[in-house]
Each structure stands twice: as C-alpha cells, then as structure tokens.
Amino acid sequence: MTIQDIQTILQPELVNRLERKISYLSDLQSAIKNNQISQVYQLLDPHKFNDNLQKILSETSVAQLDSLVADIKKDIAAFLAPELINYVVTNFDFLTLEPVADDTTLYDVYIGDWWDHRQLGTLNVLTVVLTSDDSITSELIETAKLSDEETLNATKIQEVKKVITGLESFLADNTKRSLELQVIEDQLAEISANKSGLFGRSDKVTREALEKKQELLIATQKRMPEVEEKLNKQQAYLLRFEKEDALRQLELQAISAYYVDVPTFITELQHIYVSYMTKLDQK
Amino acid sequence: MDKFKTQLYSSQLKADLDLFNQLQILIDALSTTENMPESLTILQKILAFDSHQSKMVRIDNDYWFPSTHWVTIAFAKISDQASLSPTKVVLPNAQKVAELHFSEWPNAAFRFVQAPLAAGGYYLVETAQNLRVLYWDIAHKRFYLDTNQFAKLVQTQAVQLAGLDALDIFQKRLTAIASQFIEIAYDIDLPGIDAQKQVDLEMVRKDLSTNILDSLFVLGAKQQFILKRMTGEKSGAIITIGEVSLKLTTHHINDGHEQWTYDIIDDNRNVTIYTLFQQLPFFYQWYSDHLTVVGLKDKREVFVD
Structure with a gap:
C-alpha cells in the first residue's frame, strides 16, 4: 500500500473527527454568544445532562469534550458563575457563597452570613455539583432530633x-x-x-x-x-x-425556615443540577 | 505675763470676721449668679478659702461644710441650667455633704467626693452602689466620664427602673454641661454619651482576639441577636437591633496594629452605647467580661480606686 493509499483510508475518519470537534466548539461558541446557559451545560457534559433530564444519549465521550475546552474552562466558569450563583442565593437564601481564590470554577458555600459561619461545602460551577461536608449535615440531623433545651454539647x-x-x-x-x-x-x-x-x-x-x-x-x-x-x-x-x-x-x-427537615434540604442540594437545568429550560 | 492689748484683739477679730464676711459674700454670689463662668470663678474662690487664716474665729458645727458641699451646690446650678429636668440639692439628716438628685432618676442620689489625686478634682459618685460617674477638675478645667462605672451604673435597678427616657435625659444633661464647659476652654472627655457622636468610639486595647468576638457571637445568639461579619469597605462585625446597628469596626493604624471602635448607627440619633448596655444585657455582660480589652477608651489615669 502506498502512502497515498494509507492517507486515503484514514482521511475520511480524521476529517469526520475534526468536523465533530469544529461543530462542537462552534455549538459552544454559539451557546455562549446567545446566552444559552442550559445549552452550554449540555455541551460541557452531555451524559450528565441527558441522564438527569432524560434526554437522548449522546455518544460523545465527556473526556474528549473536556480536552477540547481544557484551557478555557476557567473562562467558561467565569461566564457561567453569575447566573448559577444568582440561582443558588435566590433559592437557598440562607446560603452565602464566596469564590475560591485563583479558581473560578469553585465557590465555597457557607450556611448563613453570621460570624464565623461554617462551610457547608464547595460548589463546582462547571458541573453544578455541591460537595457537602457530611460531618456538618449529620450534626444538623442529630441536632434536629433534640428537644429545644438540648444541644449536642x-x-x-x-x-x-x-x-x-x-x-x-x-x-x-x-x-x-x-x-x-x-x-x-x-x-x-x-x-x-x-x-x-x-x-x-x-x-x-x-x-x-x-x-x-x-x-x-x-x-x-x-x-x-x-x-x-x-x-x-x-x-x-x-x-x-x-x-x-x-x-x-x-x-x-x-x-427549618425553608425545609421540613434537614434530609429534605440535603436532597435539594444534591439535586441542584436538575433543578437548575429545569429552571434554565423554563426561561 | 503679757499685757492684754484690747486694740490688737479687736483688730484680729475684725480681720477674722472680714475673712468670714468674704466667704459669706462668695456664698451669696454663688446662690444668686445665673452665669456659669461666674459661678465657677466664685466656686474656685470658695474652694481656695482657708479658714485657718482666721486666727481667732473658728466655725466648727453642723453648719460648716467641706469643699465638696460647695462643689455640689455649683454643679447643681450648672446641671439645672443644662436640662429641663430639675436638679435638686438635698441635705440628708445629720450629714455634712449635700446630695444631688436628678429628677430623671428619682431613686438615685449622687454626691461629690474628693479625688485622691495630686492635681485635685472631684468625683461625682452615685451613693447607693458607690459608682463613679465623672471627674471634675475645676482648677485645671477638666471634665471626664468614667465609662467603666457609668456603664455599670446604667445596669443598676434605680437607673433601669427609670427607663430609657431618663437615661437619655441624663446623657443630654451631661452633654449640655460639656458644651458650656467647652466654651470656657475645658478639656472634655465623655465617650459615648452624646447620641450625635456614636462613631469611632475607641476600645481600650488594639487587636481584638477572635475569642472575644466568638464570645460576643455566643452570648448574642442565645438572645437571638446575631453577630455578623461586616461586608463592604470596612471590616469587623455587626449586630442589628431593630433599626439600630452596632458595629465593631477595625481600623488599620500605622504601627501595624488594628484599632477597634464601636459605631452605633441609628438614623434617629437617639441611641448611645449606654442605651445598648441598658437594653441588651448580653452586650453589657460581654463588655464587662472583657472590659480591659473592649472597654471604651477614657481618661483612665484620673480614675483611681
């Protein structure tokens, strides 16, 4: 087989892959340009988006997509953050969020705005996942079981x-x-x-x-x-x-001012991705 | 044996009587004058009066009063002019020092005592709890509030019962007296007493530890008053009490330390830090627990126990 033969065989697949990448980046660019936040999230992680929102499964690997935007992830996060933060503080108005220094993809999440408020977890702007501190949530569940006069300590x-x-x-x-x-x-x-x-x-x-x-x-x-x-x-x-x-x-x-109990609140936090995407879709 | 010289005796007696006559004239002038600087001048002369200059005549009976009595009389006059709420001078039975009664605090009595200082001066003291309100140095024109003991005084039952309006009247009274004193070049230090000046009230010590703020947070939270971290340009902590905000603000100073201040933000400008001490027992408890750090900076050097 000649060199040209080999190139002829490989060319369509390569061109096809490049086209998919160009198309992906073009879609992402268009979504960002048109402020289609939901679309941006879908493009960043179609599997998660489709799994959670029962949409058609894409065959594209997340890792592949991830590599395409690896160098601009922080900029995408900075673009996505204001809308998400606004959603979180509107729907969980007793939570306060503070950006993690030097990482626009992460926000520290605190309960309340009082003196030395405790950090409940960290919110990833790109994945819309709030990783919460289990020790805090379990302490709160235990506290809720106590009578008004009792405390854990x-x-x-x-x-x-x-x-x-x-x-x-x-x-x-x-x-x-x-x-x-x-x-x-x-x-x-x-x-x-x-x-x-x-x-x-x-x-x-x-x-x-x-x-x-x-x-x-x-x-x-x-x-x-x-x-x-x-x-x-x-x-x-x-x-x-x-x-x-x-x-x-x-x-x-x-x-307790917003939720019947602590587990319901935790469940809400765990479903923040779905609730946020649903909210975006309603726009 | 010396020969008795009637003429000499007569001359000395006249000199002594003249001396006491001068005192009588001063006391009379003090009672009639309506002019504050004049009453202070008269008071200084009365205080300077030395009965030992009299060689023959002595007054030593229930009607001979110590200097504090005349300080009380003069202060009552100034105090009465400074407020619509009257000030009365009462002489309790068998006592030689008159008491002051401010109408706004009907269950409390005050008296002046001599300050044990080389510079002299007098303390105005509440009689039941022996709590000092202020230091008055007539000779050197100084008028200072004892912030520690005044904060304690507003916790006493007599003052608590009288309520916030009474505290307001008393604070306005002192502020008005201070304003008059300023006009005659007095050095004034009445931290936190004037409702119009409730910002930048400095704390005694710099660099508050986190523990002290934690402790305010804990005490406040028990009463549902929530200490919050201050947001915006300034840093520190804040407690909101209805429409009033109590701020503990930190200021960076040149020596690398941080000076903390109290700032009381009240749009109506009715509230002082002492109002808060009276209204918020948790705040006063915290204040008194950490007095050596968070106490209001005052002229502590003149307040000797």
Missing part, C-alpha cells in the same frame, strides 16, 4: 462549667489563704520572740503545727499560675462548645 458544657466553678473558687480563696498565711507568720514570729522558753514543749508543738500549715498554704499558693492556666483552657473549651452549639442552632433555624 450540653453534657460537655455542663462538665466544663463544673470544672470552671471549682477552679474559680480555688482562685477566689487566695485572699483568704494570704490572710491565713499572714496570721501564721505573725504567730510564728511571736513564738520566736518568746525564746526564753516560758512555754517550753507546747511552744515547739505549736510551732511545728503552724509550720506545717504554712508549708501547705505556700504549696497551695504556688499552684495559682497552674490553676489560672487551667481555668483559661477550660474557658476556651466552654467557648468552643457553646460556639459549636450556637452555630448548629442557627444553621438549623435557617434550614
């Missing part, structure tokens, strides 16, 4: 509070201990002044008893910095536990 909080009360009372007793120490020092000084030994043996016994007590008090006083440090640690624990509870409570309140 209630027992821990109670324990830490007890420890704090003990430590605080130890610290508060320091003035009393200082005074007691002063009295002992005075008494010891008085005994020392009675060197003549008028009281003999009883003086010695008293001195020993006082010295023991003095030693004990000094040792207790020396523990002050250590106790203060422990108190600080316990207060930090208490704050952490109370903050966790407060965050969960607010998150649950926000979700």
Whole structure:
C-alpha cells in the first residue's frame, strides 16, 4: 500500500473527527454568544445532562469534550458563575457563597452570613455539583432530633462549667489563704520572740503545727499560675462548645425556615443540577 | 505675763470676721449668679478659702461644710441650667455633704467626693452602689466620664427602673454641661454619651482576639441577636437591633496594629452605647467580661480606686 493509499483510508475518519470537534466548539461558541446557559451545560457534559433530564444519549465521550475546552474552562466558569450563583442565593437564601481564590470554577458555600459561619461545602460551577461536608449535615440531623433545651454539647458544657466553678473558687480563696498565711507568720514570729522558753514543749508543738500549715498554704499558693492556666483552657473549651452549639442552632433555624427537615434540604442540594437545568429550560 | 492689748484683739477679730464676711459674700454670689463662668470663678474662690487664716474665729458645727458641699451646690446650678429636668440639692439628716438628685432618676442620689489625686478634682459618685460617674477638675478645667462605672451604673435597678427616657435625659444633661464647659476652654472627655457622636468610639486595647468576638457571637445568639461579619469597605462585625446597628469596626493604624471602635448607627440619633448596655444585657455582660480589652477608651489615669 502506498502512502497515498494509507492517507486515503484514514482521511475520511480524521476529517469526520475534526468536523465533530469544529461543530462542537462552534455549538459552544454559539451557546455562549446567545446566552444559552442550559445549552452550554449540555455541551460541557452531555451524559450528565441527558441522564438527569432524560434526554437522548449522546455518544460523545465527556473526556474528549473536556480536552477540547481544557484551557478555557476557567473562562467558561467565569461566564457561567453569575447566573448559577444568582440561582443558588435566590433559592437557598440562607446560603452565602464566596469564590475560591485563583479558581473560578469553585465557590465555597457557607450556611448563613453570621460570624464565623461554617462551610457547608464547595460548589463546582462547571458541573453544578455541591460537595457537602457530611460531618456538618449529620450534626444538623442529630441536632434536629433534640428537644429545644438540648444541644449536642450540653453534657460537655455542663462538665466544663463544673470544672470552671471549682477552679474559680480555688482562685477566689487566695485572699483568704494570704490572710491565713499572714496570721501564721505573725504567730510564728511571736513564738520566736518568746525564746526564753516560758512555754517550753507546747511552744515547739505549736510551732511545728503552724509550720506545717504554712508549708501547705505556700504549696497551695504556688499552684495559682497552674490553676489560672487551667481555668483559661477550660474557658476556651466552654467557648468552643457553646460556639459549636450556637452555630448548629442557627444553621438549623435557617434550614427549618425553608425545609421540613434537614434530609429534605440535603436532597435539594444534591439535586441542584436538575433543578437548575429545569429552571434554565423554563426561561 | 503679757499685757492684754484690747486694740490688737479687736483688730484680729475684725480681720477674722472680714475673712468670714468674704466667704459669706462668695456664698451669696454663688446662690444668686445665673452665669456659669461666674459661678465657677466664685466656686474656685470658695474652694481656695482657708479658714485657718482666721486666727481667732473658728466655725466648727453642723453648719460648716467641706469643699465638696460647695462643689455640689455649683454643679447643681450648672446641671439645672443644662436640662429641663430639675436638679435638686438635698441635705440628708445629720450629714455634712449635700446630695444631688436628678429628677430623671428619682431613686438615685449622687454626691461629690474628693479625688485622691495630686492635681485635685472631684468625683461625682452615685451613693447607693458607690459608682463613679465623672471627674471634675475645676482648677485645671477638666471634665471626664468614667465609662467603666457609668456603664455599670446604667445596669443598676434605680437607673433601669427609670427607663430609657431618663437615661437619655441624663446623657443630654451631661452633654449640655460639656458644651458650656467647652466654651470656657475645658478639656472634655465623655465617650459615648452624646447620641450625635456614636462613631469611632475607641476600645481600650488594639487587636481584638477572635475569642472575644466568638464570645460576643455566643452570648448574642442565645438572645437571638446575631453577630455578623461586616461586608463592604470596612471590616469587623455587626449586630442589628431593630433599626439600630452596632458595629465593631477595625481600623488599620500605622504601627501595624488594628484599632477597634464601636459605631452605633441609628438614623434617629437617639441611641448611645449606654442605651445598648441598658437594653441588651448580653452586650453589657460581654463588655464587662472583657472590659480591659473592649472597654471604651477614657481618661483612665484620673480614675483611681
């Protein structure tokens, strides 16, 4: 077979493939040009689009398509993001989204706009998938099962509070201990002044008893910095536990204002692609 | 044995009586003057009066009052002129120091005590809880609010019972007095008392730790007041209370640190930080828990315990 023969055999398939690529990119260009967002998503991942929306299955491989737009993915994401973000914040208005630095394809999703709101997950603008943090959702499911007065950290909080009360009372007793120490020092000084030994043996016994007590008090006083440090640690624990509870409570309140329960909310998040595409199709 | 010189005795007696006569003239002038700078000048002369210049005549009975009494009388006069709500001077039985009664706070009484400072000056103190309101240095023209203890005072039952209107009247009273003092070149420091000036109220310490803000978040959330991260040009945190916003704003300063301020945004300009302390127990609890950091910056050096 000549070179020309080989080329003649391969040419139609190659031309065909190039045409498909040109056609694909042309379709994508047209969709972007005409603001046909749904069409853009369909072109980016026809399998997902068709599977989810029961459309005719395309034979094109996603990987093949992906490679065609690999170098402009971030730009496509920047194009798609405003509409999607608007959809998310309109339909889940207690969620706040913040772009991930240096990656236009991703947005961090937080519950609420309060102080130190927790990150629920990450939204991929190109795939319209919200990857959520299972630990947060399971905590919320657990919290929802509790009565109004209960919290997940209630027992821990109670324990830490007890420890704090003990430590605080130890610290508060320091003035009393200082005074007691002063009295002992005075008494010891008085005994020392009675060197003549008028009281003999009883003086010695008293001195020993006082010295023991003095030693004990000094040792207790020396523990002050250590106790203060422990108190600080316990207060930090208490704050952490109370903050966790407060965050969960607010998150649950926000979700409950819109959904019957947490699983329904999670399901909604998992179906965000379908609901978004449906919404786009209705436009 | 010295010879008794009647003429000398008579001269000294006259000199002493003249001295007390001068005091009487000053006290009379203080009672009649309606002019604030004049009453301050008279007060200074009364305070400078030294009865020990009198060699023979002594007044030592229930009618001899200490300097704080005359400070009270003068302040009552200024205070009365500064507000439509009257100020009364009451002399409790068997006491030598008059008390001040501001009509807006009918269940609270105040008195002046001498400040233990080399510079002198007086503290206006609420009598039941012994809480200091302000420092008044007549000689050096200084008029400062004790922000720590005033915040505590607005929590007391007597002041709480009187309500927000009463607090408003009292704050306006102090603001009006301060305005008059400014005209005679006083140094004034009444942080947070004027409803018209509720922005950039500086906190004592720079660089707030996250823990302190976490703690405000936790305390607020328990009462359904939600601390939020501030958005926009400035950074910090914000709590919305109806139509009022309490902002904790951070400002970058040249030394690389961050200065935090309170900004109270109220379109009606009725609310002060003390109104919020009174209205929001969680806010005051947080404020007092972290007073050494988030306390309002004031002239702490003159407030000695």
